[in-house]
Amino acid sequence: MNSMTPHDHRFVPLPIQAAYNWTIASLGHGDCSDAVLTHKDKLLTGRQELWGVPFMLGPQDGANNVILLKDQEVELILPQPLHDRQLLFVHAADFKESFTSPDGIINPMMGTPRLGETVCEYVLHYSDGTEAAFPIRRRYQISEFQLKWGENSFESFPHIKPRTMVTNSDVLHKEAPAIPWGQSQLRTTFPGFGSGMHHWLYALNNPHPDKELIRLVMRPADGTAFIFGITRTSLATNPFRWDARRKARYVSAPGFVPQPFGDNANIGIDLGAIISAAPALEYNHASWLDNPNPPLPAPKQHEWIVEYTAHPDAHLLIRGESPAAIPLRELSASSEWSLMEHTLRRVTVRITEQSSGSKVAAKIHVHGAFGEYIAPLNGHRLPNAHWFEDYGTEYVQDFHYSAYIDGEAEYKLPLGSVYIEVTKGFEIRPVRKHFTITSETNVITIELERVLNWRHKGWVTADTHVHFLSPQTALLEGNAEGVNVVNLLTSQWGEMFSNLGDFDGKTTIGSRENGGSGEYLVRVGTENRQHVLGHISLLGYEGKMIVPLCTGGPDESGLGDPLEATITEWARQCREQNGLVVMPHLPNPRAEGAAALVLGEIDAVEMCSFENVGINPYSLSDWYRYLNCGYHSPAVGGTDKMSQQTAVGTIRTYSLVRSVSFTYDTWMSSIRSGHTFVTLGPLLEFQIGGCVMGSLMQLPGSGGTLDIVWQVSSVTVPVTKIELVVSGLLREEITVDPEVGQYAGHWSIPVKESCWLALRIRGKYHDQSEMIAAHSSAITVIVDGKSCFKSTDAVTILEQIEGSTAYIKTLATRADEQTYKRMLMTLTSAHRALHNRMHQHGILHQHSAVDQHDHHHHAIGRTMNHHASQRSRIRRISGYGIKNNSIHRHGGHKHDHGDGHEHHEHHSHGQDSSAHDDGDPIS
The missing domain is CATH 2.60.120 (Jelly Rolls)
Known part of the structure; x- marks a missing residue:
């Protein structure tokens, strides 16, 4: 300007x-x-x-x-x-x-x-x-x-002179960034820049x-x-020497948005610089203080907090406003402007545990009288919420900023009113208090009260999916959020890699063996990825890194990278190296993970909540169909944290570690056992006849009545409904008072056939929509020795395996012939395993088969001509060409396909006779 x-x-x-x-x-x-x-x-x-x-x-x-x-x-x-x-x-x-x-x-x-x-x-x-x-x-x-x-x-x-600048991610797409990406993170230039x-x-x-x-x-x-x-x-002091930063509140004309950046700036200072211009925030302190679930602050209309540094004789310049130039010495006389308190007091803020008085890590937010965020001295005043662009320890929630501290932090606080929020996980009551800072204030101590003690009962919390933090930062944020286990995953994005040097295949940061307390742990694993076939999280494995981290080209690996591994192969290798395999952010990418799950190479499936708005019913729908077919992988929670907009453990896993000491290995064992639930806040316990989540119950052929007992508590998310899900369908439901916070109950459910049961919790923040806030892993009930198997769900799983096979055959960039055939054989094995189960259950199904087994009907020679004549009638167009469809009705006749799996079949030879032609995937 x-x-x-x-x-x-x-x-x-x-x-x-x-x-x-x-x-x-x-x-x-x-x-x-x-x-x-x-x-x-x-x-x-x-x-x-x-x-x-x-x-x-x-x-x-x-x-x-x-x-x-x-x-x-x-x-x-x-x-x-x-x-x-x-x-x-x-x-x-x-x-x-x-x-x-x-x-x-x-x-x-x-x-x-x-x-x-x-x-x-x-x-x-x-x-x-x-x-x-x-x-x-x-x-x-x-x-x-x-x-x-x-x-x-x-x-x-x-x-x-130096000036404020935006990060490259803040620049409009039509503008070419003038400053390199890394340097733009400074948000400020230096004298002489350019x-x-x-x-x-x-x-x-x-x-x-x-x-x-x-x-x-x-x-x-x-x-x-x-x-x-x-x-x-004749200025009294050097015009090139500016005073320390100050803040002012500005009420603008309707429609005017302060823009201090670049050539289009409409607000500036001649002998100084505008640092930032942000909306003033309305926290509604009357309802915010001592409220465990206050709404997020809202920007005030036409009201701004302008931060600046300037010579005392500088002029504030506003394009399009009147007057256009205001001497800073006269700013307080303007009706639109009011100077904020600039006398700052250095204060130590200390967070302690109420029962012991010991210092504890936590997440802290501090703001002043106008809602302006106040960062600790070693924190970002303007946290960057963009993807992979901030390496501090902050959390950005819309306009609400927080910092993670190890229990103590130094602040420069303005005299007068400040407001402090401290939170730590789902078992400790949030604190939101007002303090008056005077010239005598040196220390502020805030006590945290543990009101839910699931940890004492043996429950351990975990985030299965975190990116881009250093291990020590992950340890701090996990501690501050009450997350006992943080899995920090190395991976690849095109030509960019993350945390490569942090992986060593053996060290658990925070363990007693590593010099830590043993209560909060970080382990570096890998997320191996392919943009069509899927992603897989490989946690806690030992030895060499499982590579390639990504394969098959962009947008996961680099251009020209051939497809060299399947999800199933990565999962199998992880388990061979004593690791835990998690199918991440179910269901997408939704393809070959189905094969890994069918072959028993998946230890758990992960629920994410990318927008922090609850567990996605779409994800649950995908999980339910596996449960309906007898694949009882437990549920875990992972954030897939990639920026400061996601807190570690926003959605998290609770797993039961009882009768053994808590270590990373015993945590992995607890996940494998299925004693887990996933939550964004509510905590739960769920038992059937003394069996906990993840258990397998056996009932005789006559079935029986299940005695279901549950308990739900929450100090963060208000609970609205508690639901019983049986084989994917809502069976029981009660509506509860969100203000109560603790609930218990039981149901008696008659069961005549095999099923699975889980507890589903709904909750609601203020004016937001109701969400699924927690979900237990399933308890499986087997009646008369027959596992669950739902034909319509089985067909959808089979289609995923067939689609993955088609991709490998047609579009994927091929590696060597041996690798290509090995990958196809892996998928063939999964396809046959599920196909055989469908035979065993007498399923009538239509699918695009991958196996050539014309001998399937060797005992029914008179049907073969019928098969051939029907092929052209039942061909259909798919996403990758023309595939053969087959209709099967199977029963108890047994034969071997030569792949180690037995088929049990009955054949009818009337109008429902099979038309079966499954091409050879490796021919």
């Missing part, structure tokens, strides 16, 4: 045209260094505003437009006597090299530029005949056009403003100097 205002009397450029003795365009060899000649087109001329100060530099035409101070002094006669307090120079020194010996040693070592060497001298002459001389030294009052990194000037600034040739700004203090200053003499000393322009001012 142009900061010059029509009646700005703070600065007056001096007319120094008479003193110019050289033309930039005519500079040649012998006048200055070759480095300056190479870049002389970047030397400044004309009217310039530098750090908010106006300068009139030399003309852009062919006239003399610079003072070249080299061989003789230059005198400037002032047109009238001056009494200004400061003269502001735009100048620079030519390059000067130090002697370097053949061995590379510089002696004496003065640096680059040569520290303290006097380039020239400025002498002020007064009407009474006195004078004041000022040596102008390199790296003090002047410096060279270009610098070595880290050898900045002590008393002068490069001509481009300049190829630094011009240096120096404020020379007039020691005798009471006297008449009549002329200025500039004398060369050692080297060459360029003087471009001089501006006078």
Whole structure:
């Protein structure tokens, strides 16, 4: 923004045209260094505003437009006597090299530029005949056009002032980012950023403003100097030195949105910079304080918190508003602006456990009277919620920011009202309190009360799916969120890899063996991925990393990567290395994971909640169909955390570790046993006749009555309904009062056939929609020795395996022939395993088969011609071409397909006779 205002009397450029003795365009060899000649087109001329100060530099035409101070002094006669307090120079020194010996040693070592060497001298002459001389030294009052990194000037600034900038992810897609991605995370530039040739700004203090200053003499000393322009001012302090940051509340006109960034900025400060302009937030403290479930803050209409740093005599500039320029000294007199408290008190905030008084890690949020976020001294004031762009320990929830601390943090708090929120997991009551900060406040201590003690009962919490944190940061965030086990997963995104160096296949961070307490653990595993076939989380395995991490090309692996492994093969290798296999973020990518589950290579399926709005019924629908077919993988919860918008353990696993000490290995065993539930807040216990979640119950052929007992508690998510799910269908339901927080009950359910049962909890935050907030793993009931098997679900699982096979055959980039055939054989094995079960259960099904087994009907020769004649009638178009459909009705006849699995079949030879033709997947 142009900061010059029509009646700005703070600065007056001096007319120094008479003193110019050289033309930039005519500079040649012998006048200055070759480095300056190479870049002389970047030397400044004309009217310039530098750090908010106006300068009139030399003309852009062919006239003399610079003072070249080299061989003789230059005198400037002032047109009238001056009494200004400061003269502001735009100048620079030519390059000067130090002697370097053949061995590379510089002696004496003065640096680059040569520290303290006097380039020239400025002498002020007064009407009474006195004078004041000022040596102008390199790296003090002047410096060279270009610098070595880290050898900045002590008393002068490069001509481009620092400014606020947005991260590349905040830039609109139509704009090309001008700053590299990593550097954009700074959110601020530095003095001189973007300049190829630094011009240096120096404020020379007039020691005798009471006297008449009549002329200025500039004398060369050692080297060459360029003087471009001089501006006078009577400001009391250096205009290039800004005060510490401050905040102000601004009520704008309707429709005006402050934008301090880039060329389109509509708000700025001439002698300073806007740091940020964010909506003021309404926390509604009357309902926020001491409330375990307050609504998130809402932005106030037309009200903003503007943070800035500036010289006290700066002007605030607003494009399109009236007045357009407001002196900061008069800001408090404006009806639209009010300065916020800027006297800050350094305060220690300490979080302790009520029962023991010991310090505990937690998540903390602090805001001031206007809802403005206050970060700890070692925290981000503007956390970045973009994907893989923030490495701090913060949590971003819309406009509500929090930080993770180890139990104690240092803050600079404004005097007056501050509001503090502290949370730690699902078993500790959240704290939201008001404090008044005075000049005597040194320490604030907040006690946390554990009101639910599922941990004491043997339940251990875990997040099965976390990315992009360092192990130590994951340990802190897990501790602060009450998550006992954090699985930090190495993976690949195209040519980007995460946490590669953190994987060693053996270390559990936080374990007693690793020097930790043993209560909070982090283990680095891998998430191996293929964009069509699926993802698989490989947790806690030992030894070498299972590679490739990703395969088959973008968007998971790199362009041109051939398909070298299946989900099933990765899972099998993990289990061979004593690891735990989790099918992540069920159901998608929804394909070959079905084969791994059918072959028994999956230990658990993972529920995610990407938008933190509950367990997705779509995910449950996918899980239920596996349960309906007798594949009883327990449920776990994982966040798939990739940014600060997701907290570790937002959705988490509770698993039962009882009768053994808690370690990472015993945690994996508890997952395999299925004693688990998934939750976003409510905690539950669920038993049938003394059998816990994950158990297998046997009933005789006559069935029986199940005695179901449950308990539900919550201190975070208000519970609204408690439901009993039987084989995927709602069987029982009760509506509860969300304010109560603790519930218990039982049902008696008659059962005549095999089924599975689980507890499903719904909850609701304030004005948000009701969500599925928790779900138990299933208890399986086997009647008369017959496992669950639902034909319609089995067919959908079979189709996934067939589709995965089709992808490998047709679209996937092939590796070597042996790898290709091995992968197809893996899928063939899964297909046959499920297909045989369908035979065993006498299923009538239509599918696109992958196995060539014409001998399937060898005993029924008279049906073969019928099969052949029917093939053209039952062909159908699929996503990858034309496939053969087959209709089967199977019963008890047994035969062997040659793959190690037996088929049990009965055949009817009437209108329902099979038309069966399943192509060979590896021919």
